[in-house]
Amino acid sequence: MSPDSGRPRSLFEKVWDAHLVKAETADTPAMLYVDLHLVHEVTSPQAFAVLAGRGLKVRRPDRTLATIDHSTPTLDFAPGESPPYATEAARKQVETLQANASAHGITLHGWDSEYRGVVHVIGPELGATQPGMTIVCGDSHTATHGAFGALAFGIGTTEVGHVLATQCLLQRKPKSMRITLEGPTAPGVSAKDIILAVIAEIGVDGGTGCVIEYAGEAIEALDMEGRMTVCNMSIEAGARAGMIAADETTFAWLKGREHVPSDPHKWDMAVTHWSHFRSDPGAHFDREVVIDATQIRPMVTWGTAPDTGIAVDAPVPAARSASHARALGYMQFEAGKPVSGAKVDQVFIGSCTNSRITDLRAAAAIMSGRRVAPGVRALVVPGSVAVRKQAEAEGLDRIFIEAGAEWRQPGCSMCIAMNGDKGEPGQLIVSTSNRNFEGRQGPGARTVLASPATAAAAAIAGHVIDPATLMEPAHA
Ligand SMILES: CC(C)[C@H](C(=O)O)[C@@H](O)C(=O)O
Numbered sequence: 001m002s003p004d005s006g007r008p009r010s011l012f013e014k015v016w017d018a019h020l021v022k023a024e025t026a027d028t029p030a031m032l033y034v035d036l037h038l039v040h041e042v043t044s045p046q047a048f049a050v051l052a053g054r055g056l057k058v059r060r061p062d063r064t065l066a067t068i069d070h071s072t073p074t075l076d077f078a079p080g081e082s083p084p085y086a087t088e089a090a091r092k093q094v095e096t097l098q099a100n101a102s103a104h105g106i107t108l109h110g111w112d113s114e115y116r117g118v119v120h121v122i123g124p125e126l127g128a129t130q131p132g133m134t135i136v137c138g139d140s141h142t143a144t145h146g147a148f149g150a151l152a153f154g155i156g157t158t159e160v161g162h163v164l165a166t167q168c169l170l171q172r173k174p175k176s177m178r179i180t181l182e183g184p185t186a187p188g189v190s191a192k193d194i195i196l197a198v199i200a201e202i203g204v205d206g207g208t209g210c211v212i213e214y215a216g217e218a219i220e221a222l223d224m225e226g227r228m229t230v231c232n233m234s235i236e237a238g239a240r241a242g243m244i245a246a247d248e249t250t251f252a253w254l255k256g257r258e259h260v261p262s263d264p265h266k267w268d269m270a271v272t273h274w275s276h277f278r279s280d281p282g283a284h285f286d287r288e289v290v291i292d293a294t295q296i297r298p299m300v301t302w303g304t305a306p307d308t309g310i311a312v313d314a315p316v317p318a319a320r321s322a323s324h325a326r327a328l329g330y331m332q333f334e335a336g337k338p339v340s341g342a343k344v345d346q347v348f349i350g351s352c353t354n355s356r357i358t359d360l361r362a363a364a365a366i367m368s369g370r371r372v373a374p375g376v377r378a379l380v381v382p383g384s385v386a387v388r389k390q391a392e393a394e395g396l397d398r399i400f401i402e403a404g405a406e407w408r409q410p411g412c413s414m415c416i417a418m419n420g421d422k423g424e425p426g427q428l429i430v431s432t433s434n435r436n437f438e439g440r441q442g443p444g445a446r447t448v449l450a451s452p453a454t455a456a457a458a459a460i461a462g463h464v465i466d467p468a469t470l471m472e473p474a475h476a
């Protein structure tokens with residue numbers, strides 16, 4: 001079916017229809033063709049082992065792209081030296097992916113690649129992520145790529161094996177939901193604040209079984225990095241995927257990247273093709289939510305689920321359930337008092353939610369000419385080698401280092417604490433990542449999710465604080 005035929009369709013339906021190999025029946029899910037399969041070291045070893053056990057080849061190595069990110073140390077090491085892996089298991093995961101990629105002819109952005117980085121940062125950066133595509137990865141934050149108008153799902157390890165072997169995925173058609181963010185956001189409010197406010201509004205299961213399309217003035221005004229931040233956290237509202245229709249901002253961002261056409265005629269054809277992938281007027285959504293974006297303030301989470309976002313200086317709500325009371329106890333917050341003022345032990349600026357150049361610029365703007373508070377450890381972890389280089393070209397690394405923060409090599413780092421970067425029991429971490437579950441950043445560590453500006457401000461102040469108080473440049 002052509003992208004524009006028939007009744008009004010949503011962006012999601014258009015991408016779905018364009019990739020349908022076989023429609024679903026009562027007994028069988030639909031079969032979807034996958035344009036891009038992203039692979040990392042944590043969820044791929046078993047899938048490759050199944051292939052090997054059955055003597056199967058990777059169907060489309062040219063549509064498969066791998067990187068190492070979760071288990072990789074972010075500490076420097078000299079060329080020729082072995083990377084300082086935190087555990088033998090981490091080393092094994094990386095070495096297994098290296099062996100599998102070379103056995104199957106898959107491009108791996110490994111230790112020596114200029115494009116190594118967190119899988120959801122490098123796909124877009126390379127221009128491998130494109131509007132109208134289906135993209136999968138054995139990783140729940142694959143929704144990030146939906147910021148380009150792609151349909152991007154996280155899949156399980158068994159499905160990783162299926163896609164490696166067939167380049168197809170079996171899926172029941174998800175329901176559709178549109179979240180419209182009306183009006184402009186106030187100055188100083190970032191994409192992270194928007195998505196934390198959205199999830200606080202709809203809840204951790206508000207998007208269950210759905211593909212969410214984000215629309216409205218506040219979304220259209222976001223740059224691509226901000227749109228990725230929003231789509232990234234769709235999974236934290238239970239959604240299968242998040243999407244934003246591609247527009248001029250998208251095309252301008254993609255132009256000149258490695259995997260997009262460089263020939264001007266082919267580029268124009270690609271833009272024409274991509275432009276079809278937007279919701280028609282009158283398209284049906286199973287659920288519609290409208291949020292007044294003008295009311296959104298800098299957000300922080302007070303609990304141990306991503307839907308516990310509140311304005312940084314708003315009072316923590318009184319416990320409404322046993323799990324709510326447990327979360328308050330774990331976080332050591334008091335109902336009726338704001339999160340602002342809470343003493344901070346560590347600050348983590350990074351992860352596939354907020355480790356791109358604009359995130360680092362926002363953090364650097366606050367840290368510039370200031371010092372990280374005594375007793376606070378601040379880790380700045382760029383999302384990729386390319387982001388790191390760009391930041392260094394702009395002098396952001398100097399700003400972080402002079403402020404007393406640690407400037408690290410790219411990777412998932414303290415977002416998931418698999419690589420040795422972690423919080424200690426009881427420590428409070430203000431983190432730009434996406435999950436604040438108990439122990440996510442180390443056993444007993446307490447996570448407050450926030451934007452890069454709010455995290456940087458917490459590092460400087462030594463306690464959680466409204467970033468607006470530090471948005472004026474420091475005096476030299
Ligand atoms: C390791 C991986 C399976 C996991 C995910 O799927 O999201 C990780 O990236 C995370 O953020 O928890």
Ligand code: SF4
Nearest residue numbers: 141351352412415416
């Ligand atoms: S940065 Fe965090 S959320 Fe993103 S892929 Fe890595 S572990 Fe998962």
